Amino acid sequence: MxxxxxxxxxxxxxxxxxxxxxxxxxxxxxxxxxxxxxxxxxxxxxxxxxxxxxxxxxxxxxxxxxxxxxxxxxxxxxxxxxxxxxxxxxxxxxxxxxxxxxxxxxxxxxxxxxxxxxxxxxxxxxxxxxxxxxxxxxxxxxxxxxxxxxxxxxxxxxxxxxxxxxxxxxPNIFTQFKENSNYIDFPWPTKRLLEKTNKNDHVGVLGSSLSAIDTVMTLVDNGHEGKITMFSPDGMLPRVQPDEDKGFERKYLTLANLHKLKRDKGHTPRAKELFRLFIKDVEAAEGKSLDWKSFNRHSKDPLPLLEYDIEVAEKGGDLLSNMAYSMRYDTSTIWSWMSLHEQILFTKWLGRHWTITRHAIPLYNAKRLAKLLKEGKLEIIPQNNKVEFLEDKNCFKIATGKDGVFEVDKLVNATGSxxxxxxxxxxxxxxxxxxxxxxxxxxxxxxxxxxxxxxxxxxxxxxxxxxxxxxxxxxxxxxxxxxxxxxxxxxxxxxxxxxxxxxxx
The missing domain is CATH 3.50.50.60 (FAD/NAD(P)-binding domain)
Known part of the structure; x- marks a missing residue:
């Protein structure tokens, strides 16, 4: 047996x-x-x-x-x-x-x-x-x-x-703060997060992805009145997922075409080739060439981008997001066909933009985030590069490359799994x-x-x-x-x- x-x-x-x-x-x-x-x-x-x-x-x-x-x-x-x-x-x-x-x-x-x-x-x-x-x-x-x-x-x-x-x-990062009562090493279980934060604390949240958004929602749902500041290297929020997307029919970035590429060229799919085919599909559906550099959201003001994403999500999503979601059943196969070198290049060049598009915020929570940003209760700061604890002030100091230095009462590590x-x-x-x-x-x-x-x-x-x-x-x-x-x-x-x-x- x-x-x-x-x-x-x-x-x-x-x-x-x-x-x-x-x-x-x-x-x-x-x-x-x-x-x-x-x-x-x-x-x-x-x-x-x-x-x-x-x-x-x-x-x-x-x-x-x-x-x-x-x-x-x-x-x-x-x-x-x-x-x-x-x-x-x-x-x-x-x-x-x-x-x-x-x-x-x-x-x-x-x-x-x-x-x-x-x-x-x-x-x-x-x-x-x-x-x-x-x-x-x-x-x-x-x-x-x-x-x-x-x-x-x-x-x-x-x-x-x-x-x-x-x-x-x-994650076991920031171990130097592990015993610090002002530090929350993980947003879950939420009971710990709520027990260690006071309603009027200025709470700093490390991260701006789905884990960080969950942290913000937990605090707000339980009556938090103090300011919340999210810090991340790029300051990018995930895009917004429509309740019902319009769908997208790919013609170029397909498994059949990638397999043909392997047969004809004798090599596995490369990150640049995947991006070119992605562009070709979206532009074919759009009927015109697009300025792809304008899609780079790194360190840009998140509120206008979030408001745009909410607007397009209410209409069933835009071509970029619908294209990404249309690939959900093929991405693992494509990933397995790529060499380790190309996987690393993809992660470095496009990984974060792919993640925010593919793993989006539900529309319900996106609207709540936009409201918090408009009211000034929430701020999102990019380019954080140093975190330290100030014993004399009993607070954390976060140095950023864009907006200077910030001090927060409590710090939550919500950088994700x-x-x-x-x-x-x-x-x-x-x-x-x-x-x-x-x-x-x-x-x-x-x-x-x-x-x-x-x-x-x-x-x-x-x-x-x-x-x-x-x-x-x-x-x-x-x-x-x-x-x-x-x-x-x-x-x-x-x-x-x-x-x-x-x-x-």
Whole structure:
């Protein structure tokens, strides 16, 4: 009997257990496979991402792409039609349920419910599922190729395969401020953020992306009256996601054309070629040439740009944003075709502009941000280059290259999830990194076999798998649930294959 452990019970860990149970039942493996879910919280399905009780923390993807089942993307929208009306305050959209942007907590309720129902199905079909409320902090490989998981309770669990689903990794940067009572190292859980800030504090927020926006929304939702200043290297806000986009039909930047390019030119897609094809598609749809330098938002006044984005989002989006969203199902394939050198160039030249376009603010929250900026309650400052704490004034000083020096009472690190393994504040990840069970990818996350999701390392990762943000460097869309459940389906199929064949055909 093979025993499979899933470490982490957030959306990815829950999706993995759900898919593994479904495949085990259909393959009639009740006598050959069992599962153990290790999650430190009482309830699984939520994690940091979908456990927030702040109703303004909403999904930035519409409901009909958020199904927890790999081949049923519209399942959440269907669930919402049956269950969403009793949570109507959690649905922040004027559209129907298919296009709704719900609170993350409501989505967490959905995932948790699907997990509980699937575990009940497992019991009825005699598939063993054990749940352990504990934290895994280390793994040893045994001589019999099994894995020994060490838990904080000092108990151990011996298994055949391990799936790592640690969720949103807190960054371990700015460690010099770790013990400072005026510093909040992560916006989640929101309880810590609210306990450590007073309503009249001038709060500085490091970052201007979705994590930073969530931080602002948390403060405002809970009656914060003091000023809030966001600091980031570029000062760029994400663009605004329409409730319903108009769609975009690409003619040039397609998988077929890129494959033809590989055949004809004998090299993998290059960053410059991708950008040229992107331009060609947008200009063909526009019917004229465009001044692409004017689209550079680096260090520009964010309010006029935000107001423009809100206006176009209300009309279904512009060609630039619709083009980017039309690529959602192809970006991971294109990314996998690129060489590491070209991936690094893309990240350096276009990465941030791609991110703010592809991972946009829901319209509901964008309007609230614009109001705060107009009222002077919120300010966004680019080019921050030095942060220090002034003991004599009991405040933080942030030096910037554009508008000088700022002093804030409290400082929140909302720069987003840690990208590199060594920057992840996670004991298990750090221990596996030290043992070389995980190998860092140059762009971020761990090196994996993208077909099976197995971790590839010097110490051999045949029995360790990774999903979600843990593998952010090799996979492009790890922030998207629909993408993660697809990779999880491949991973589950690999484990089921190994179970049914014992490694032999």
């Amino acid at each position: 093979k025993k499979i452990a899933i470490i982490g019970g957030g959306a990815c860990g829950s999706a993995a257990l759900i898919e593994l149970i479904i495949q085990s039942i259909t393959a009639k493996l009740q006598d050959q496979i069992s599962f153990v879910l290790i999650e430190r919280k009482e309830k699984a399905g939520y994690g940091l991402a979908f456990g927030s009780k702040q109703r303004s923390h909403i999904l930035n993807t519409q409901a009909d792409l958020m199904g927890i089942y790999a081949n049923e993307p519209a399942h959440f929208a269907e669930w919402l039609k049956e269950n969403g009306r009793k949570y109507r305050d959690d649905v922040k959209s004027e559209s129907d349920e298919d296009n709704a942007y719900t609170s993350r907590l409501l989505y967490g309720h959905y995932v948790s419910q699907q997990l509980d129902e699937t575990i009940e199905k497992a019991k009825k079909n005699n598939v063993s599922v054990e749940r352990i409320k504990d934290e895994a902090y280390n793994i040893d490989k045994l001589e019999n190729e099994k894995l020994l998981i060490h838990l904080s309770s000092e108990n151990t669990v011996e298994v055949d395969e391990v799936l790592l689903a640690p969720g949103t990794p807190k 840690a990208g590199r393994l060594e920057e992840m504040d996670n004991v298990l990840v750090q221990n596996l990194l030290e043992k070389k069970y995980l190998k860092p990818h140059p762009i971020g996350g761990a090196v994996i076999n993208t077909h099976t999701m197995q971790c590839m390392s010097e110490a051999d990762g045949d029995h360790i798998y990774g999903v979600g943000h843990l593998v952010n460097g090799m996979l492009m869309d790890v922030n998207a649930v629909w993408f993660n459940v697809r990779t999880i389906a491949r991973l589950a199929s690999e484990i089921i294959f190994k179970t049914t064949t014992n490694g032999h055909i």
